[in-house]
Amino acid sequence: xxxxxxxxxxxxxxxxxxxxxxxxxxxxHLYFYWYRQILxxxxxxxxxxxxxEISEKSEIFDDQFSVERPDGSNFTLKIRSTKLEDSAxxxxxxxxxxxxxxxxxxxxxxxxx
Amino acid sequence: xxxxxxxxSHVSVSEGALVLLRCNYSSSVPPxxxxxxxxxxxxxxxxxKYTSAATLVKGINGFEAEFKKSETSFHLTKPSAHxxxxxxxxxxxxxxxxxxxxxxxxxxxxxxIP
Numbered sequence: 665x666x667x668x669x670x671x672x673x674x675x676x677x678x679x680x681x682x683x684x685x686x687x688x689x690x691x692x693h694l695y696f697y698w699y700r701q702i703l704x705x706x707x708x709x710x711x712x713x714x715x716x717e718i719s720e721k722s723e724i725f726d727d728q729f730s731v732e733r734p735d736g737s738n739f740t741l742k743i744r745s746t747k748l749e750d751s752a753x754x755x756x757x758x759x760x761x762x763x764x765x766x767x768x769x770x771x772x773x774x775x776x777x
Numbered sequence: 778x779x780x781x782x783x784x785x786s787h788v789s790v791s792e793g794a795l796v797l798l799r800c801n802y803s804s805s806v807p808p809x810x811x812x813x814x815x816x817x818x819x820x821x822x823x824x825x826k827y828t829s830a831a832t833l834v835k836g837i838n839g840f841e842a843e844f845k846k847s848e849t850s851f852h853l854t855k856p857s858a859h860x861x862x863x864x865x866x867x868x869x870x871x872x873x874x875x876x877x878x879x880x881x882x883x884x885x886x887x888x889x890i891p
Contacts, residue, residue: 670820697878707821707867707881720877755820757879764809764828766871766879770820 666690668769670756676775677746685741685772687756696739697757697766698731700724707755713739746776779804779870783882791890796855798885800842800868803849808870810851811879812842815865824866827851838862863889 669688677683689696698710711721713731730742739758743750753773757766784799802808809828813821825836832844838861842853851868868882 695877699879699881706883707869707879709878709880712877722878765811765823765826767823768813768821 668756668758668767670754670769670772672772673770674773674775676777679748679776680745683743683746683774685743685754685756685774687739687741687758687769688737689739689756689758690760690767691737693758693760693767695719695759696731696733697759698741699755699757699768700752701755701771702749702752710741710754743774746774748776750774751776779808779872779880781868781870781880781882783866783868783885785885786883787886787888789888789890790858792860793857796840796853796858796862796887798853798866798868798887800851800853800882801849802851802868802870804870804872806872808872810842810844811869811871812836812840812851812853813867813869815867815884817864821867824853858887858889860889860891863887 671686696713699707701707709722711725712719728744732740753771755771756769759766780803782801811826812824814824825834827834827844835841840855865884865886867884869879871879
C-alpha cells in the first residue's frame with residue numbers, strides 16, 4: 665500500500681540554524697500539506713501546496729518557513745532560523761484529486777536546543 | 778470557519794467494555810469528518826471518514842462513527858475495547874467544498890485497563 669514517507673525521523677538542531685524536513689508524498693497525489701504538533705497539543709495546520717505554489721497557509725507559517733517541491737517526488741519544509749518554540753513533531757500529508765482524505769507520514773520530531 | 782471539540786482529554790475503559798470518544802464540530806459548510814489514531818511515536822493513521830454518504834461509518838479495527846447533523850457530532854465508538862486500542866485519537870474536520878486544510882481536535886488519550 666502506498667504511503668507517505670518522511671526523513672529524518674528525528675532531528676536535533678541549535679537555535680538559529682536552518683533545518684530542512686523532507687517528505688515523499690504518495691506518487692499520484694496532487695495536494696501536499698505540512699502540519700505540526702507541539703508536545704501535548706493538537707495537530708496544527710501549517711501550509712498546503714498545489715501546482716507548485718502555496719494554496720493556503722496559517723498564521724504559524726511566517727517568513728521563517730518555506731516549502732518547495734524540488735523534483736517530482738520530494739516535498740520539503742525549510743525553517744530558516746529555528747527557535748526553541750519550533751520544537752515539535754512535523755507531519756507531512758498528501759491527498760489525491762478528490763482531496764477528501766489526507767494521508768499522513770510518520771512525522772519528523774524536531775528538537776531545537 | 779471550522780473547529781473541533783473533543784470532550785475528555787483522557788478516557789479509560791476496561792478491556793471488553795464499550796469505547797465512546799466524543800467529537801463535536803463547527804462548520805459553516807457541509808463538513809468532511811475524520812478520525813485518526815496515533816500510537817506512541819508513530820504518525821496519524823486514518824480510522825474512518827464521513828464524506829456525505831452514509832451517516833454511520835465503519836472503519837478499521839472495529840471502530841465506527843455516526844454523523845449527526847442535528848447534534849453537530851461525530852462520536853467514535855467500539856463495542857468492545859482491546860488492549861491494542863490504547864492510543865491517542867484525533868477528530869478532524871475539513872470543508873467539503875474546498876477539501877483543504879484539516880482542523881484537528883485536541884485529542885483523546887484512550888487507556889484500556891486489563
